[in-house]
Structure formats: C-alpha cells, structure tokens
Amino acid sequence: MQELIQQLQEKAGLTPEQAAQAIDVIKEYVKGKLPPFIAGTVDNWFAGMAKESNAATDDFLG
Template sequence: MNELITGLTEKAGITAEQAHKAIDHIKDYVKEKFPMMAGAVDNLFASAPSSAVTATDAVLDPTAPTATGSAMDKISDIIPGETGQKVEDLVKEAAHKAEDVFDSLKDKVSGLFGGDKK
C-alpha cells in the first residue's frame, strides 16, 4: 500500500493524506458495489507485513513488484477462476481511472493557482 501511496503522491502531486483518502474511497466504492468481495478488497489494500514479497503478500500490496511484474497482475493467480480475473480487471480499471482523475484534478488545481499545466 505504501508504494501505491507514494506513486499517487508523485504522479498526481497530492499529499499522502489525500492519497490515503482517495484509496479509502475507492476501497469503499468497490466493497459497496461488490459486497461479497469486501474481505478480498481489504486484503488487497492492506500494508504488507515485510519488505519481502511472496505470493501471499502479493494480495496485501497489489502494487508491490514481483519477479514477473506487479501483484495487480497476479490477483487472478491467487483468487482462482473467473472471479479472480474479474477482480484483477476491476482493480486495474480502478487504478487507471484514479490516475486519470488525479491527473485531471492536478491540472485544474494547478490552473487555479496559475501553475503550469502539463
């Protein structure tokens, strides 16, 4: 989760507190829309207990790098079947949408204060 927070703060130019709030909102939204996945969503966005990433830890930090990519690409390996693939696709789509929203917000806020829009 810390890597996700760091990525959001760097790419979106927001504070860690804002990134935490955004992630919490996304978690709540996904849990509301898919209540049967609430436990999995909580596990996906929980902080990893150690710096070593194992297959089990991949669920705890979906952005942690693994030997062959990020854990977000491995969700369907941990949650079997079609459900796992749906969760993986949902998490990836949510991450992309959040990044787009933050980029847009950053441009708007920057424009309010006379900043350089990128």
C-alpha cells in the same frame, strides 16, 4: 501500499495524507460495487498490501 501512495503523490501531486485518503475512497467504492460476499476480499487485499509495505520498510530499516 506505500508504493501506491508514492505514485499518487508523484503523479497526482497529493500529500501523503491525501493519497492515503484517496486509497480509502477507492477501496470503499470498489467494495460498494461488489456483492457483499466478495467485499471482504477487498479488505483482505488492502490489508495484505499494507503488511507487505510494512515488511519492506522493516527489512530496509532493520
């Protein structure tokens, strides 16, 4: 997830907060376009991206 936030900052000139908000908007948009039984998968995917990002940061700092 951090990689996506960084790309939004670099390519769109967004602040970290704006980039995170943009991701939330995109996530909700995608969920709204999917059947309800699949929408939970979007949450899981984004949660997985956040966990991977945190694990990479922990590995780097730890």
